[in-house]
Amino acid sequence: MITSRREKIIGRVILVVLMLVTVLPFVSIFVTALHEPGSYPQGIEWPETPHWENFGLAFQSADMFRLLGSSMLIELGVVPAAVLLATLAGFGLGHLRPVGARAVFIVFILGLTLPFEGIITPLYFQIRDLGILNTRWAIILPLIGLFMPFAVTWMRANFATIPRELSEAARVDGATTWHLFWRIHVPLSVPAISSLAILLFLWTWNQFLLAIVLVADPAQRTMAGALGAFQGRYGTDIPLLCAGSLLILTPTLIVFLVFQRKFVSALLQGSLKG
Template sequence: MSRTDHLTGRALLALFCAGVLIPFAALVLTALNPPGTPVSGLAWPKDPTLESFSQAWSVAAFGTLLANSAFVVLGVVPLALLCAVLAGFAFATMEFRGKNLVFGLLLLGLTLPYEAAVVPLYYDLQSVGLVNTPIAVVLALVGLYMPFGAFWMRQQFASLPVELREAAALDGAGDRILLWKVLVPCVRPGITTLGLLYFLWAWNQFLLTLILLQSPDKRTAPAGLAFFVGAHSTDVPMLAAATLIVVAPVVVVYLCFQRSFIAGMVSGAVKG
């Protein structure tokens, strides 16, 4: 790589970092102002305070909203990961009639507009009495995430050497041992990356939770934030504080799993 390419790459990285960090810094500085303070531009507040955070927390009942979001995430991520691992293992290692057809039909879910599934899901879940319950959101999201999860895990398992499966078969390992003891440890970065993506998608889910969860005490954090914005559209510091409260869990989880996430993405790119 030439020196010019090296400097160009660094400049682009610096530009991208600035594009992410400057708006986030502006949000933090705005939230440090007292509630109701007029804010303009990127400037350090005259009297920094956490009052906007405390008022936003109490007014919007973010304790309940965050707990509801946590329930949805803790239901979606493990169940969706389990289904994705099992489906990916079957499509990558097993031979059965109609495998390619079934996989092709599953991939059609990737082309389905997300909004097109909301109305049918609502009436299907209403018919079994699950509307306005967190279980409805969990089941709907697991189903909607299955096409991508099955495709992702199929690619992860298919990228492993065939000799690995043959050696396990010679040692007498059945499908269960082959999957959980041999293959899953080899694709752990890919599973971690998929789990983090599921967490981000489930936590930031807005439209589905807005339609399926109609009671205010059952809303998730993003849906509650939307109603909070509508009620306090002129109080910019409180809006900034409420936004930071909602995005804080996403930032913390991403920072904790950053290395595993990048390793899974790079691994998938190299293997693919």
């Protein structure tokens, strides 16, 4: 009983420490954003006169409405296509398991070890040769491909845990492979598909490297990528830069808070199945 109580105390202490480590940087950025523009705040110090207008100034200076529209266009180009392709591939590798499926899966596993930074130079020349450099397609198409290793692995793990007896019973009733996929496996995989869509949305929204390397016009980048241009313009104005960073970060926090239950339920469901 003493050991159990001690474990609970240690667990709670670890959770509190992790929470502080996670929250303190956001608190520091928020407090810094309220200081007088052009100043250099020292540490986490609440200003005597909070400058809430910094958020409005950053919103107007960065042209957030235009950046929001650009980010949403990129999201609409990346997330639905990546989720659809990953779901189809995951169903094939995890349930149908054709000849060579294991070798293909190993290739996707190897793709998980490939960092974006390691391919950015050849990717730049390839995008240039395709004639889509400095367009949103230069972000959309590479992201779909780069997300595939994780997305396919995620969906394969989900489809592999669905009992094969369901498919066998449906085959007896005359169901085709498409009917198995669309009417049986996809409804059972809604938690995994929705959680994957949330992850891809967050990763696309926060994509910075591809945006600044492959697209020169900040108005056609993601909001995170446009932060590079904003930083170059207001790099010496720390409070304004922090205000702009928080504005760019806010949509991802809202999405995560709204859909966190579905995301956690998908993870728990996968752990129970595994």
